[in-house]
Amino acid sequence: MSENSKPVLSLSNINENIVKMEYAVRGPIPARAVELIRELKAGAQLPFTEVIRANIGDCHMMGEKGITFIRQVLSACLHPEAALNDPSLPEDVKERVRTLLGACGGGSVGSYSDSAGIEIIRRHVAEYISERDGGVPSDWQNVVLTSGASEGVKALFALLNSPTDGIPTGIMVPIPQYPLYSATISELGMHQISYYLDEENEWALDINELDRALREAEGTCKPKVLVVINPGNPTGSVLTKENIAQIIKFARANNLLIVADEVYQHNIWKEGAAFFSFKQVMAELGVKLELASLMSASKGYMGECGIRGGYMEMEHFDPAVKAVFFKQISARLCSPVIGQCAIDCIVRPPREGDPSYELFQKEKTAVLASLKGRAQLTTSTLNSLEGVRTNPVAGAMYSFPRISIPEAAVRAAEAVGQKPDFFYVKALLEETGICVVPGSGFGQIPGTWHFRTTILPQPDTFARMMDRFKAFHLGFLQKYQS
């Protein structure tokens, strides 16, 4: 028998939206960093001895430890026979494990949950939201437990993707943005309506700019959604309550559903800044817009990225539409039950008087204080450099500094077919082992150049990184300014 005919799939006959899609956070620069790590391990002589991966918001990879209470609960949920008889395990951990397993089919995290997640955890999420928002009610039946926050966005966008007469669905996305949004829009063949965040104003949303973007899209798409990321990724901004109120009014005036990516709600660093949920501000305004709010186990003080826990609250949706959404997600059966249990720990942490309270508070406070220190150090170090300017890292885990790239470097980049910010970031990686993501992966005003760095390397590594970055940057300026 002969071997085979031509392959069924080739670049020319697969989904062109996916061929075109980009996801810079895991793009060529991080891929090159992984290669460099391999080369170092194999004994290669490079200008550095460690690669510092400041390209992704992955706390544990950068040395943060899991919160003991969360880990004890998850670990015991998987092997309860041993754990529940262990006298060294705190009683509130055991109690939590009994509650969670009691809500699992057959008392096992190995059974499927309801597609929207375990009921009691959804109820706890609703209680958390209501408490967070000063008593604004939350209905547990609006809460869906998801595999990280990404799954909720992808499913929701698929649901509302409904091109009519060749006119695609439009989604308003901030620039710069987290590339999950552009990637999903691209994959689904939707239209991205880009609005620029106001860099001169700590990355606030300027309503005139929202308006400009929406007008410009007229006729090219049917706008349905306004995405806001607060605290900001990649910007590290925190929106004021007044700004949020303006945005809500804009969405109402233009009949837009708001997707509020609020996964960094625990990560507030700047003095005077505070997290306000879109839901709370909406309630205070007495407005009832459709709102999808996202939260994740991956960020905050817990940083449990690999666990894949998250939730989405769907407020003020037409019940018929919500029913379709619930049917839609049933085909993936359920999100990881361990991730659901992690969400339970996050929305219902130990309370004062519980045996685990003191340690939990200590660990949580230490992580947040340490991140706050790194946020401030990032801001001050970057702003101390000629040709680098960042807004304060007010929240989240990132800085998105603007860099002036000398004309000669722009020409050198063009000569090798690279964008100048990519060229800069690639040189940074090759010369220092520091891996950050070029601004072009998130979007930026044409002709301006940025990169995104996380604030996540542990304090000693972080100090080394800042030193090496300074040296690189000055050398780069010198090389191309001469």
Place this chain on the structure above:
Amino acid sequence: MSENSKPVLSLSNINENIVKMEYAVRGPIPARAVELIRELKAGAQLPFTEVIRANIGDCHMMGEKGITFIRQVLSACLHPEAALNDPSLPEDVKERVRTLLGACGGGSVGSYSDSAGIEIIRRHVAEYISERDGGVPSDWQNVVLTSGASEGVKALFALLNSPTDGIPTGIMVPIPQYPLYSATISELGMHQISYYLDEENEWALDINELDRALREAEGTCKPKVLVVINPGNPTGSVLTKENIAQIIKFARANNLLIVADEVYQHNIWKEGAAFFSFKQVMAELGVKLELASLMSASKGYMGECGIRGGYMEMEHFDPAVKAVFFKQISARLCSPVIGQCAIDCIVRPPREGDPSYELFQKEKTAVLASLKGRAQLTTSTLNSLEGVRTNPVAGAMYSFPRISIPEAAVRAAEAVGQKPDFFYVKALLEETGICVVPGSGFGQIPGTWHFRTTILPQPDTFARMMDRFKAFHLGFLQKYQS
């Protein structure tokens, strides 16, 4: 401020493919079962005191326990400090935990993995496949770790979905089929080419029928994929090696990519039956077709549904296409790391001489022997009834019996706007508390009626279920034959 304008999303302006999509395994019958459970809990007087959920292949929900080795490893990966110092934990468990955590960023399962999964686990999967297939080589770089098997199918179908000039992509799907396939095809707006399995021949694939289905689809779509589920869901069939060889030749002759859903590869019950992977048979034939083979942590002897572990091996794909697929899945970051660790345990179970070997073998053998007994009992009980006829449950976890529904019952069903099999299954649930899924949820030859039951209730429950089913069925015949 006023309340709000009209909602953005309504049934008439969202994705109509998703509005139309069906997923019977979690459809109205299982939803009604959940209601009945609530009613029983609330003290309602019903004709039964327990609901038996035979609608879904969820072993742990039905009382199966997790395998100790797997649970010890997963539990310890989440809280290694305690576990690695626990003298009661077997050394091979500790060794495995050290290996797995050593491969995680920062030594934590809380960090993201590579999008395709942790390299060492992908290598172990490849070794497992090669050993399973009598030495046929497997390249770890073709292995992608997924959130259950479903995620792989959904991503692959999205990738190859490429309508041209209004002609949709065609996917050949067996009837009856597992509704993940029809639901995904429907969601993506692709064309389902249904081929009927040969019920008279233990649900084998008849090449003439494949040919008929493909010809009939000519002009309506561009066929790209042939889906085969072996062992069969919902049929409980196991394909012979000869049949697999015929199918491969058919796929080659018609330039089709094969998706081999092989998640039940450990679940073989019938004497003389054996599992042969499509990959192995392909290698023996010397054929090099594109093949995506699926495996899951949810089935087999482990039944870890809630953990969401799985893999897909992508054999003979164009490297450029595979690169696009890897980029595509990077936007969801990674599958649950705990699910990946479960896959590691499954593909590299304790070996003879390891401290955990004896207990592992004992537990695995006991689960499989017990399931085998229930498979045989299902077959014999159902076939002992007038008007019920099932093929032997040769593999997987299901029987898909054909039922003769009396004319009077067909009319009674029509009178309430229900399909006769739905009507039958609904009555079964309301009268006995037994929840199975109507055949129409999987597809069947028009005018024939079936249901799918799992073989998963534990032996004592299972015996009660068979007794109650018998009584119901006889009563149903009596009621509608008079």
